[in-house]
């Protein structure tokens with residue numbers, strides 16, 4: 001995948017990522033993974049830089065953080081909003097060599113491998129080259145992404161499943177990236193592997209504005225990117241969006257995504 005066909009690319013992507021990122025969750029997840037003051041950290045696929053800044057606070061004093069994303073828009077946003085002493089942002093593809101950036105004590109890759117169904121394995125190989133022996137890699141992704149809703153109309157659920165199936169074929173998107181993280185670490189002989197499964201986007205009752213914005217963007221952008229044919233909806237995409245909104249704004253609905261956190265240590269050579 002190249003930056004031009006990143007599934008969620010849109011003029012609002014920096015804003016979507018900014019709004020949906022909960023600093024307190026980043027802090028909890030990074031502490032769980034073993035981040036410590038003084039580390040040199042790489043935030044790969046850093047989006048608009050909010051996660052980079054949250055990680056950076058955790059490694060003070062004396063820590064350094066590099067945020068990398070292949071979108072110029074996201075890197076510009078990050079530089080305008082999260083640039084501070086000890087943080088540098090770079091517009092780079094994490095599938096290409098990053099070895100000129102030096103080695104890191106802590107590598108963080110959250111919600112990025114899911115966009116790389118075919119190339120996740122090659123990306124993990126590539127990024128392990130910039131992890132110091134004894135350094136920590138933390139991979140975090142969703143599992144069964146976008147597929148867990150109750151009490152959803154059958155037509156709407158069927159359509160969401162069909163969209164997710166086509167995203168795998170056409171957009172290199174992996175709704176099941178989370179369950180594969182352990183294998184990425186185990187097959188590369190990483191030490192002290194730990195896994196945690198938790199709930200992400202656990203949505204019930206009144207809908208918060210940030211969840212509404214995030215999910216409606218997904219329902220708007222992803223089907224457009226694959227030219228999805230809404231055969232069951234006479235009114236096409238618009239009618240689908242209306243049905244999705246009716247379901248999603250109803251406080252009786254329940255929606256959640258499993259999030260899988262994995263971390264391991266690169267053995268000393």
Ligand SMILES: C[S@@+](CC[C@H](N)C(=O)[O-])C[C@H]1O[C@@H](n2cnc3c(N)ncnc32)[C@H](O)[C@@H]1O
Nearest residue numbers: 045046047069070071092093094095110111112
């Ligand atoms: C869903 S966002 C996640 C942002 C952030 N990691 C977080 O946890 O909120 C995915 C980001 O990864 C970036 N990305 C995807 N593939 C990439 C690649 N091969 N190289 C660099 N950035 C990539 C996208 O541009 C996007 O900003």
